[in-house]
Amino acid sequence: MKLLSSLLTSLEKQTARQYRFRGGIQLPGNKKGLETPIKTLSLPDELKLPLLDYSHRPLQALVKPGDAVSRGQWLAKGLASPATGTISDIQHAPIIHPGGLNANCIVIRTRSDAEPEAQAEQEKKTGVAANSKLTAGTQTVTPNIASIKGLGGAAFPLLDKINALGNRELTTLIINAAECEPQIACDEALMQSHAIEIVFGINHLVALTAAKRCIVAIEDSKPLAIEKMLQAIEASNLTKDADTNTSLVKIELKTIGTRYPTGAELPLIKVTTNLDITRNMHPTDHGILCVNVATAHAVGLIYKQQFADSRVITIAGNNAAKPCNVRVRFGTSIEHILAQTENLAAIDQSTIHCGGPLSGFEVSQIDLPVTAQTHCILINQRQKPATPVACIRCSACADSCPAELLPQQLHWYAQANDIERCTELNLAHCIECGCCDLVCPSAIPLTATFRYAKSQQLALTKQAQQAAQAEVRFESREKRLAKQEEARAQRLLKRKEAVASNKSAKQNTDGIQSALARAREQAHNRAQARRNSKKDL
Amino acid sequence: MFTVMLALLPGTAALAFVVSPAILINILISIVVALILESLVLVLRSKPVARSLSDGSIVLAAWLFALCLPPLLPLWQLVIGAAMLTLLGKHVYGGLGQNPFNPAMVGYAVLLVSFPQTMTLWFAPDALNQYTFTELLNFKLNPDALNTIISATSSTTNTTGFDAFTQATPLEQVRIRRLLQPDLLNSSAQLPVRAFDQVQMQTSPQAFEATPDGTVLTTPVSVAWPWVSSAFAIGGVFLLYKKTISWHIPTSLLLSMCVLHGLHSLLTHLPALSVAEAVFYGSAVYAAFFIATDPVTAATSQAGKLVYGTGIGCLIFFIRAFGGYPDGIAFAVLLMNLCVPLIDHLVMRATCK
Numbered sequence A: 001m002k003l004l005s006s007l008l009t010s011l012e013k014q015t016a017r018q019y020r021f022r023g024g025i026q027l028p029g030n031k032k033g034l035e036t037p038i039k040t041l042s043l044p045d046e047l048k049l050p051l052l053d054y055s056h057r058p059l060q061a062l063v064k065p066g067d068a069v070s071r072g073q074w075l076a077k078g079l080a081s082p083a084t085g086t087i088s089d090i091q092h093a094p095i096i097h098p099g100g101l102n103a104n105c106i107v108i109r110t111r112s113d114a115e116p117e118a119q120a121e122q123e124k125k126t127g128v129a130a131n132s133k134l135t136a137g138t139q140t141v142t143p144n145i146a147s148i149k150g151l152g153g154a155a156f157p158l159l160d161k162i163n164a165l166g167n168r169e170l171t172t173l174i175i176n177a178a179e180c181e182p183q184i185a186c187d188e189a190l191m192q193s194h195a196i197e198i199v200f201g202i203n204h205l206v207a208l209t210a211a212k213r214c215i216v217a218i219e220d221s222k223p224l225a226i227e228k229m230l231q232a233i234e235a236s237n238l239t240k241d242a243d244t245n246t247s248l249v250k251i252e253l254k255t256i257g258t259r260y261p262t263g264a265e266l267p268l269i270k271v272t273t274n275l276d277i278t279r280n281m282h283p284t285d286h287g288i289l290c291v292n293v294a295t296a297h298a299v300g301l302i303y304k305q306q307f308a309d310s311r312v313i314t315i316a317g318n319n320a321a322k323p324c325n326v327r328v329r330f331g332t333s334i335e336h337i338l339a340q341t342e343n344l345a346a347i348d349q350s351t352i353h354c355g356g357p358l359s360g361f362e363v364s365q366i367d368l369p370v371t372a373q374t375h376c377i378l379i380n381q382r383q384k385p386a387t388p389v390a391c392i393r394c395s396a397c398a399d400s401c402p403a404e405l406l407p408q409q410l411h412w413y414a415q416a417n418d419i420e421r422c423t424e425l426n427l428a429h430c431i432e433c434g435c436c437d438l439v440c441p442s443a444i445p446l447t448a449t450f451r452y453a454k455s456q457q458l459a460l461t462k463q464a465q466q467a468a469q470a471e472v473r474f475e476s477r478e479k480r481l482a483k484q485e486e487a488r489a490q491r492l493l494k495r496k497e498a499v500a501s502n503k504s505a506k507q508n509t510d511g512i513q514s515a516l517a518r519a520r521e522q523a524h525n526r527a528q529a530r531r532n533s534k535k536d537l
Numbered sequence B: 001m002f003t004v005m006l007a008l009l010p011g012t013a014a015l016a017f018v019v020s021p022a023i024l025i026n027i028l029i030s031i032v033v034a035l036i037l038e039s040l041v042l043v044l045r046s047k048p049v050a051r052s053l054s055d056g057s058i059v060l061a062a063w064l065f066a067l068c069l070p071p072l073l074p075l076w077q078l079v080i081g082a083a084m085l086t087l088l089g090k091h092v093y094g095g096l097g098q099n100p101f102n103p104a105m106v107g108y109a110v111l112l113v114s115f116p117q118t119m120t121l122w123f124a125p126d127a128l129n130q131y132t133f134t135e136l137l138n139f140k141l142n143p144d145a146l147n148t149i150i151s152a153t154s155s156t157t158n159t160t161g162f163d164a165f166t167q168a169t170p171l172e173q174v175r176i177r178r179l180l181q182p183d184l185l186n187s188s189a190q191l192p193v194r195a196f197d198q199v200q201m202q203t204s205p206q207a208f209e210a211t212p213d214g215t216v217l218t219t220p221v222s223v224a225w226p227w228v229s230s231a232f233a234i235g236g237v238f239l240l241y242k243k244t245i246s247w248h249i250p251t252s253l254l255l256s257m258c259v260l261h262g263l264h265s266l267l268t269h270l271p272a273l274s275v276a277e278a279v280f281y282g283s284a285v286y287a288a289f290f291i292a293t294d295p296v297t298a299a300t301s302q303a304g305k306l307v308y309g310t311g312i313g314c315l316i317f318f319i320r321a322f323g324g325y326p327d328g329i330a331f332a333v334l335l336m337n338l339c340v341p342l343i344d345h346l347v348m349r350a351t352c353k
Helices: A002-017 A112-125 A143-147 A158-163 A186-209 A223-242 A265-273 A293-303 A334-340 A396-400 A407-415 A419-424 A435-439 A446-505 A509-536 B002-018 B022-044 B049-053 B057-067 B075-093 B103-114 B133-141 B143-157 B170-180 B182-189 B191-203 B224-241 B248-267 B275-280 B284-291 B302-322 B329-351
Strands: A046-050 A074-076 A085-094 A102-110 A172-177 A214-219 A251-256 A288-292 A310-316 A324-329 A350-354 A361-363 A376-381
Touching (some): A143 A158, A143 A293, A172 A293, A186 A223, A186 A251, A186 A293, A214 A223, A407 A446, B002 B022, B002 B057, B022 B049, B022 B057, B022 B075, B057 B075, B075 B103, B224 B275, B248 B275, B284 B302, B284 B329
Parallel strands (some): A310 A376
Antiparallel strands (some): A085 A102, A310 A324, A350 A361, A350 A376
């Protein structure tokens, strides 16, 4: 009987673990050489911060060149200064972007001697004691929470994410620690070295959002991170057991299978809760929130009265001399990072790739500032890109697509610039994971095509919006003009009526007419005389 | 493409061994003709020749096409077929990835409707074994020489003419055999007996040779044919293992065909092919794994593939059971190729809401 029940429970565990999302690919891990502890870089002399929000919309600067700024001060809405110093310039400079775009950037000349001062200031400013008791829902939102951006790759502001819930109850808070892409190990390194701080942050997040359940999902390829996290979570759960007053839920740890891209939001929700989110729904509609583990750590930092203006970046790639994980301030240039980590040697023979090997993209220069989105820099051997050949409609791309799209059809229409059809085929739901690129036997750059099509789509919607706006304006103008015209016609009519009524009263119009005729004759004669005198000359 | 070629090797070897090495001549010549014509077209369309040729698609198409042909098909007809495959099957639509119809089947269908007599001329097993490779080549170049040989053989073996040496396609032979077997006709009311007969027939075709029912039965249907089909099946399983093809098309094709053949043989009072015969004595296995799975001309989605495979399976059955052609693979595949855009569209509409 005992055997049977233990068998059943193990079976339950097995089946519980075997939720699978559709599509995706099995990839070799390849995270060698990243076991070293996280290095913290020295503060660079110059930080460059693009004035853009997470979806590359421009931000209005709140400072001007010459201003002195302190660490944590708002430079723009949602953009806190990562260091104390002076604004030396606001310039148009290249940023990390798949299309190699330029954007307005705030350049800060930093003062490293002001660092302890800024820290003391921060502790004074935020009155929340680190060890105050947590109860769900009563947690105050300190202003610095607004500076936290999602560190999973999209850099979506954390507060906006929480606010998207609205009045709905948060049934499940999922802490995304899957880190499914090969070669990236920044979250793994963070979990190995800062598990307690992460759990501290998670508890604050739970308190902040009043979550009913909290699951930390880690891929089974990270045993050490799982072990460390498990220890920290158990310790935290024990204190919750001891404290009968707390209403905080216990944190659950879920080991999930290694399959790319489990770390993406919808696959992760499917894998952890077996919930399929349909196309027109949002996770928040189901009361689910996914927060990256590094973001949870940043929350912990804020509640420990520190700053959340840095992130861990993985430096890897087959040409990286010293693969490592480094903590860098936002706005640090890639060049500075590579120089400090001694990876600058083979740079001439290498390509620099920002983001993971699948979801990332190549950048053409290294003088680019890193942002919250940059989780990985790959230094790869320069390779001749494979020449794409014709699509043979093998549909391997569709089979591997975690968003259940038809990449081959999308590619077809994107090439023909038929953006409307792309929209019909749910182009917007492409998460740009790069699975299709990897499986394509014809080496067609599908993701790049989709990025292009998306930009076209964006341009089209903008155009449509502008057209709609112009139409509204035009219509209101027409209305206004018609109104004016009507008013004028009315006025004229009134005047005419008035004139007509006067006509009968005053019969002296003939006199006026004859006077006008005389005046005209005089003018004519004068002109004649002038012409004659010119002829004489 | 190269994995598919590798998978074709056992089937090709079996076919060359069972029928005649002349099959290899067919393959070689059609590949050469197709390569030359493709190069020509690529030059005319100012496309990179070496890069386009190196994908191996035309070699594979020509190979697949040649495998369907009878061994001693006259050379000029073979050349016409290979030319149709390259030009009409592939390049009029814009080359690789653009063609709606399976090129190999286009070439085969053109030959089948143009030269029905030579295209259905198969040979008794071992009949060609006495000839050397050069003699076989000579037959292909010079159809008259072949006719002389055939009549000479007929006189020596003392059988009535052409049929001692030549045969219809293997599947047709089985079918005719069925028609001429009175025992089977009588026993069609008694299913158990009939089933027994079928088993007996498959296991020992020689048992039927003794029956003095006419010329067709004097030549045995080769037991080797199932071996050829099995060799192709091995290649197909290899492709499945390598994930070059998905299971959807072969499974749905063979399953639907078997179900219909099974129902037909159960329900009809006329003699019909048994399920095993339908699978192993035609080119159904070959078509299921190598022809229908051509990604360019097949449906793309998994659901679409199931519909597509089932459609081919059903059409094969209907053409065999009620149509004029003995096998009907080519027309079944081409007809379903025609339906692929519709299938894809409907599946897309169902899934992309």
